[in-house]
Amino acid sequence: MALGEFELIDKYFTRPVRRAALGVGDDCALLVPAPGMQLAVSTDLLIEGRHFLSTVLPDRLGHKALAVNLSDLAACGARPLGFTLGLSLPQPDEAWLEGFARGLFALAERHGCELVGGDTTRGPLAISITVFGEVPAGQALLRSGARPGDDVYVSGTLGDARLALEMFRGAVSLPGEDFDRVRRAMELPEPRVALGQALRGIATAAVDVSDGFAGDLGHVLRRSGVGATLEAESLPRSAVLARQPPEWQRRCTLTGGDDYELVFTAPAARRDEVEAAAREAGVPVTRVGRIDVEPGLRVLGPEGRLLAADLHTFDHFKTP
Numbered sequence: 001m002a003l004g005e006f007e008l009i010d011k012y013f014t015r016p017v018r019r020a021a022l023g024v025g026d027d028c029a030l031l032v033p034a035p036g037m038q039l040a041v042s043t044d045l046l047i048e049g050r051h052f053l054s055t056v057l058p059d060r061l062g063h064k065a066l067a068v069n070l071s072d073l074a075a076c077g078a079r080p081l082g083f084t085l086g087l088s089l090p091q092p093d094e095a096w097l098e099g100f101a102r103g104l105f106a107l108a109e110r111h112g113c114e115l116v117g118g119d120t121t122r123g124p125l126a127i128s129i130t131v132f133g134e135v136p137a138g139q140a141l142l143r144s145g146a147r148p149g150d151d152v153y154v155s156g157t158l159g160d161a162r163l164a165l166e167m168f169r170g171a172v173s174l175p176g177e178d179f180d181r182v183r184r185a186m187e188l189p190e191p192r193v194a195l196g197q198a199l200r201g202i203a204t205a206a207v208d209v210s211d212g213f214a215g216d217l218g219h220v221l222r223r224s225g226v227g228a229t230l231e232a233e234s235l236p237r238s239a240v241l242a243r244q245p246p247e248w249q250r251r252c253t254l255t256g257g258d259d260y261e262l263v264f265t266a267p268a269a270r271r272d273e274v275e276a277a278a279r280e281a282g283v284p285v286t287r288v289g290r291i292d293v294e295p296g297l298r299v300l301g302p303e304g305r306l307l308a309a310d311l312h313t314f315d316h317f318k319t320p
């Protein structure tokens with residue numbers, strides 16, 4: 001007997017809530033932000049074939065669907081509270097649902113982020129999560145705060161997810177162990193939630209890298225009315241990516257996408273505090289450039305040669 005909509009919700013997506021006043025089961029959920037906090041809200045929509053490959057294991061998909069949303073909260077310096085899940089499924093496949101829920105809740109529990117509601121419908125495989133977080137009023141990290149003279153930082157490493165995608169496309173080939181590592185980066189990104197919160201009051205601007213480093217930094221530059229100069233070589237990359245041809249390294253780090261690292265700016269006088277925040281969060285950060293008065297992004301190659309300016313980001317309506 002096929003699983004009905006309400007049995008499916010009961011069995012896979014109904015969990016007791018601790019922080020919310022009301023979770024799954026009524027017409028609305030009720031969240032309780034602490035006094036003096038602002039609610040931070042973000043939505044991401046993931047479509048099969050567009051944002052994920054049909055070959056991805058369901059538990060990894062469950063992880064990633066929430067991870068990309070938590071990454072947005074991280075970029076704002078917000079603490080996760082809860083989320084809603086919109087799910088469109090071709091059929092109620094229990095093995096798939098079990099894996100998906102396992103990956104989803106494992107990450108949710110690590111971040112104290114409760115599933116409080118959603119909607120379930122039959123249709124092409126698609127997942128839309130809206131996440132809710134809280135941040136002390138006026139302290140959210142925004143894209144608009146970068147100032148000339150600030151340092152530009154990036155957390156973790158860039159480019160592995162893109163390298164994995166190119167491997168799936170057949171454009172590069174990697175030994176099995178290397179492929180597993182970059183595939184994990186693509187399918188199991190770790191949202192930098194602790195780092196985002198630790199950077200409140202230190203970083204002047206922040207964004208998470210979903211569409212590619214250069215493009216996402218570009219959003220910060222435009223919103224802040226500034227520019228930036230950085231050296232391509234300074235961008236942090238994994239040992240696996242560092243073994244690829246230089247051209248691929250540059251492409252993957254600068255415009256790769258799906259990294260879910262934080263790019264942020266901070267005054268040069270606060271380098272020690274940035275380092276302390278990174279240590280506290282247990283995430284390495286690398287200083288990669290500086291903010292200039294002149295608008296645009298300048299990427300320098302060997303011997304300070306201008307490699308590229310204003311690299312483009314992934315755009316669903318412009319990128320083939």
Ligand code: ADP
Nearest residue numbers: 009013024025026027085087116117118119120
């Ligand atoms: P309504 O008709 O009022 O929109 P539904 O009948 O669609 O409500 O859903 C019943 C309850 O189950 C609601 O509390 C809703 O938030 C919850 N729900 C539905 N789908 C999901 C899901 N995928 N994950 C979590 N909760 C869900």
Ligand code: MG
Nearest residue numbers: 118119120121
């Ligand atoms: Mg409904």
